[in-house]
Amino acid sequence: MTVRHFLNTTDYSRAEIDALLEQAAEFKRSPQGQQLAGKAIALLFFNPSMRTRTSFEIGAFQLGGHAVVLAPGKDAWPIEFEVGTVMDGDTEEHIAEVARVLSRYVDLIAVRAFPKFQDWQVDRQDKVLKAFAQYATVPVINMETITHPCQELAHALAMKEHLGDLQNKKYVLTWTYHPKPLNTAVANSALLIATKMGMDVTLLCPTPEYILDERYMDFAAQNAKENGGSLQVSHDIEAAYSGAHVVYAKSWGALPYFGRWEQEKAIRDAHKHFIVDEAKMALTDNGLFSHCLPLRRNIKATDAVMDSPACIAVDEAENRLHVQKAVMASLMSQPGVKSGLGF
Amino acid sequence: MTVRHFLNTTDYSRAEIDALLEQAAEFKRSPQGQQLAGKAIALLFFNPSMRTRTSFEIGAFQLGGHAVVLAPGKDAWPIEFEVGTVMDGDTEEHIAEVARVLSRYVDLIAVRAFPKFQDWQVDRQDKVLKAFAQYATVPVINMETITHPCQELAHALAMKEHLGDLQNKKYVLTWTYHPKPLNTAVANSALLIATKMGMDVTLLCPTPEYILDERYMDFAAQNAKENGGSLQVSHDIEAAYSGAHVVYAKSWGALPYFGRWEQEKAIRDAHKHFIVDEAKMALTDNGLFSHCLPLRRNIKATDAVMDSPACIAVDEAENRLHVQKAVMASLMSQPGVKSGLGF
Amino acid sequence: MTVRHFLNTTDYSRAEIDALLEQAAEFKRSPQGQQLAGKAIALLFFNPSMRTRTSFEIGAFQLGGHAVVLAPGKDAWPIEFEVGTVMDGDTEEHIAEVARVLSRYVDLIAVRAFPKFQDWQVDRQDKVLKAFAQYATVPVINMETITHPCQELAHALAMKEHLGDLQNKKYVLTWTYHPKPLNTAVANSALLIATKMGMDVTLLCPTPEYILDERYMDFAAQNAKENGGSLQVSHDIEAAYSGAHVVYAKSWGALPYFGRWEQEKAIRDAHKHFIVDEAKMALTDNGLFSHCLPLRRNIKATDAVMDSPACIAVDEAENRLHVQKAVMASLMSQPGVKSGLGF
Known part of the structure; x- marks a missing residue:
């Protein structure tokens, strides 16, 4: 059973995009909901944010959920993304553990990871986001990597x-x-x-x-x-x-x-x-x-x-708030996604 | 229609101060409330804080609301406060956008911005706080700048x-x-x-x-x-x-x-x-x-x-908690302040 | 009247440990509760954390409470732990005030403070944790110091x-x-x-x-x-x-x-x-x-x-989430611990 993520709009049909926009417009008219009641989302910021963090955090709150904000390498441990590495460098844990453990704690994982700007052939692989999508067992949201679908x-x-x-x-x-x-x-x-x-x-x-x-x-x-x-x-x-x-x-x-x-x-x-x-x-x-x-x-x-x-x-x-609520609510409504915590 | 802020006690009459103190004493006896149900407050810290941050964050929670804690220049973008600047320096966005966007997301904005201690003639203008009050369309609270009304x-x-x-x-x-x-x-x-x-x-x-x-x-x-x-x-x-x-x-x-x-x-x-x-x-x-x-x-x-x-x-x-809840509740009860998010 | 803390499992009988594990297993089956409704916990991190912070924050949320995350010396003031010091160094306030003030704001205080790795005879005294336990008037939880009971x-x-x-x-x-x-x-x-x-x-x-x-x-x-x-x-x-x-x-x-x-x-x-x-x-x-x-x-x-x-x-x-909820719920159920805020 595959979980659907929100990594790129290229994975979504025009009709699906239109439906998300309609739901967002509806949230704009009527902001409070229970679509995330008792649920949690982890917001992982490898780079700074103001709008993204605030709008996700408040969006989760308005739908009854809770956002945990993590900054790996700053207030959390630095993460290894390569497979098979002998981890004798700076990274303290592997994305496999990070994504799997977070998936036990939260219902959604959102990731911001900008390119390193050294080598586009590396950056264009979007490794950090893809690694989260690969290892996580809950839906993953792109909060800006090499695209910014929100x-x-x-x-x-x-x-x-x-x-x-x-x-x-x-x-x-x-x-x-x-x-x-x-x-x-x-x-x-x-x-x-x-x-x-x-x-x-x-x-x-x-x-x-x-x-x-x-x-x-x-x-x-x-x-x-x-x-x-x-x-x-x-x-x-x-x-x-x-x-x-x-x-x-x-x-x-x-x-x-x-x-x-x-x-x-x-x-x-x-x-x-x-x-x-x-x-x-x-x-x-x-x-x-x-x-x-x-x-x-x-x-x-x-x-x-x-x-x-x-x-x-x-x-x-402003619309960041409304569309992200639509994305979160949509991802949580997938059949097969864990029905949350006791709900 | 002008929104009222809480920038300085000099803007409040003795009777208004007494009313805030009475409301604070009431919150001290009976801490839980719904005055901020579904509402959000942004706490912007340009300087460190323990009491202020904890008491605002818990105060919002006790009244049904949610506080988002932001540290511009650290985990958010550095902000420009001067008008008309050609922004080719370190600042990445202007207070006009920051305050206007935050006003779309939250119901209250609180700001801590200490002086720079280089030139009192500059510091005494209290530019950061005043800029937020000027551009925000929601009430602004002083969490210590060149005065500390809370x-x-x-x-x-x-x-x-x-x-x-x-x-x-x-x-x-x-x-x-x-x-x-x-x-x-x-x-x-x-x-x-x-x-x-x-x-x-x-x-x-x-x-x-x-x-x-x-x-x-x-x-x-x-x-x-x-x-x-x-x-x-x-x-x-x-x-x-x-x-x-x-x-x-x-x-x-x-x-x-x-x-x-x-x-x-x-x-x-x-x-x-x-x-x-x-x-x-x-x-x-x-x-x-x-x-x-x-x-x-x-x-x-x-x-x-x-x-x-x-x-x-x-x-x-301790009283910081109680008085700040009184300030938040008072500011939110203004006619003309957006009635929150769907309430 | 002495408040009971969760500093080390050596302070807990085998029967008490078994009871905590049973409660944790129960929370694993049925995660939502009201044991911390309206209550707050302060999470003080002197060192980085991913699992601990996420699991405590979400655990509090699932039980109706709210966690405030503080990093003293980073986004809060550096703290003095020695008694009688003339505080003319880097520390800006004494643990006596920090613990007493936090005890007025929150219902539980959790502390992570790793050793300094300079002198084990100093580190083995576990001064930071013990100082919080000494001065706080609410239960204190060890989030890893020189032991890691969670x-x-x-x-x-x-x-x-x-x-x-x-x-x-x-x-x-x-x-x-x-x-x-x-x-x-x-x-x-x-x-x-x-x-x-x-x-x-x-x-x-x-x-x-x-x-x-x-x-x-x-x-x-x-x-x-x-x-x-x-x-x-x-x-x-x-x-x-x-x-x-x-x-x-x-x-x-x-x-x-x-x-x-x-x-x-x-x-x-x-x-x-x-x-x-x-x-x-x-x-x-x-x-x-x-x-x-x-x-x-x-x-x-x-x-x-x-x-x-x-x-x-x-x-x-994953079990960190469940056991910590059991610990928080257990500590809050002590007779004599403040019954929270208006509940």
Whole structure:
């Protein structure tokens, strides 16, 4: 009997995604429930978090459950993820034990594990998340690794709230400057969800080196095909913004430069003008602006854009709470998942 | 529609303070309630805490709510508080987004943010707390910044429990030695609440340089006038202690030495004899002793004083729980504050 | 009126231990309860934790209570444990205040405080735990100091689940290699509980220097005498494993080398062959294997042993949840312990 996880939206059909969004909208109208009564979720953070941690913790509480927040390597033991290792290094226990023991204590396990940014061929294997899914006997939730599917749902819900039907709406994912090379997770996820919703999607980035991993480009192209939308890449700011209904901003490090970021710096520094500002937004069709947050103001987007009515980033952030409750409730309702603790 | 916060007791009338103290005493007799049923409070700690965190977290639980504990810059993203900044430094997101997003998740936001001790002219603006109050759409609670109003209520309640009516009781706030220059927050607050209760207050400190910021000296003088008490400054230990009903101890750094503490060290070191000991307490009118804790024993007060029946510091600490529940319940009962999550 | 704590199983009769194990088994069958309804427990971690923290936090939740997790010196103030100290060093408050104040906020206090590994004569006094027990006015629970009584109960329950009656079953506690010198707590505890259950116990270790503190050797010998079991020391791997029903592995630093670990290293390094592997397990009487976790795979035990059906380490870890709920419920049911908060 296989437990279903929430690792990537690519594992979920369009109908299943729509059902999660409907449940999330219902939780937004009526937040209290008993779907997790007496249940517990472990939130494992290998990286910092504000929104994710708060929204999961409160979401569990509102549904009658309890979230335990763990930071392995900080207030818990460092974990080994390789198989067969002679563990004479820094790690004190193996994921096999961690996942199995946690599965005895809790009903759901959620994991945040960012890439190491040394070697994309390693990072793209998503080992930490996959190891949890492999060894855990309870459902596992992706709280951002190399994709960020919870953000996808929150983003889609916010767009639907403001635009209604998303079919063939023009969507631009624009790269923006940031002083550090960042994770591609949200960028990958933006392409996945926008194409899944049947939007006409443009990936706007400085050079071809900033195109995302082919795995996600291919998934997105397939999504577009299946859902009647489209996917294109552009390096032309004006063309990309023109007539857009949604501009979604994100900074990320170019994949070919993983592990030699000093060489990428010159390229990034040369494209600070990708900042989302009023002039660019004026090219859109009264377009909405959003971002997953945290956002550096006046680096990724100007104060004027952030404080304008077009900015729905805070709505999107709020939706994290509602969509994650829908995900937790959905995973707990699987037949075969332990019926909880005495319930 | 403006939300009311709990930033300073100066924003609350004497009658309102009395009502909070009465509600706190009621919670002390009967701790369980449903005033926060289904609600959440975010506790943001920019500095360490034991009592504050524990008492808020348990207080929320006892009233049916849930507290989320966040440490920005440690397990959450570092926050920018200046307006209009080009955020190319260490901060990853702006208070505008932090406060707005948290306001979507929680019903109350509580903030601890100590001064930076570099420049009092900057610290005295209390920017972090004010920024939260400005951008949040839910009530904000001060968990100690440059004042400590929750401590004020706990202190007042402990004094009333032991002395009954506080009107014109003799109150001494004495500076004491500590190896480091500490925050003036509790000292400011001690003056504010003792004068608000109509007590005859003496600020005892080594030299005029240790007199508190004129803002709080002025507020205290006005409180004294309005409530039939008095306020004076003394550098004479024996005179100050003589006939006192309450001795409250606190160490703080002298304001003129902010940012050049090595120069203040000699003065502090020369006044270690300000320690509260049995000889000094013998000068009082069977006086009570208290302190906000944490307290270095045999530095600020002797073991003999701390372990004597006159010491009510633990009662005061306990009262943190009760008064904070009163504050949370009061803030949540405002018309216009979101009625929570489905209730 | 004295409050009873849970500091060591040596303070509990065999009948009392059996009653706790029965209650734990009952909680395992039926996890939800109201034994801690409205109550709070403070979990103080001076060292990292995954299982302990998660199982206590969830255990409290399942019984209607709430756990507050504190890490003194990290997110709370550093604590002084010596009496009469002039506190001019790093510590900011005395255990007397910490324990007394926490006792006003919570109904139970649990403490994890590992040895400092500098001087066993100091560490063996277990000062931190004893200080909490001395000053607190609520029950105190040992979450691992120089013994680990919660692990003892979980271990005993797991053995009973798999073997039924433990009387005169052959039990081997084997030292294993680990790159660092570790705490003797679990080793001490293994001897205490196995002898308490009337088992025939062998302590297998490289040299006489690895024999445990005489306090625990004496307690174990007395337990064996009272409960019809036996206790012996062996340095012969083959003899010790032969016919064993249970093999329990743990690494620890040799007591004579406390504070001069570089000298012990050569001895440890020479005994890596103490690893628990299939060849050794084949010598047993179809024996079970367990470990307290965290465990370094292929250092303390091989993958083959860890992944074999003989390994009950995950069952033992799960039992932490159940036994700790039994301990908390038992301590709260004492006459004289405060009846909680309004209940």
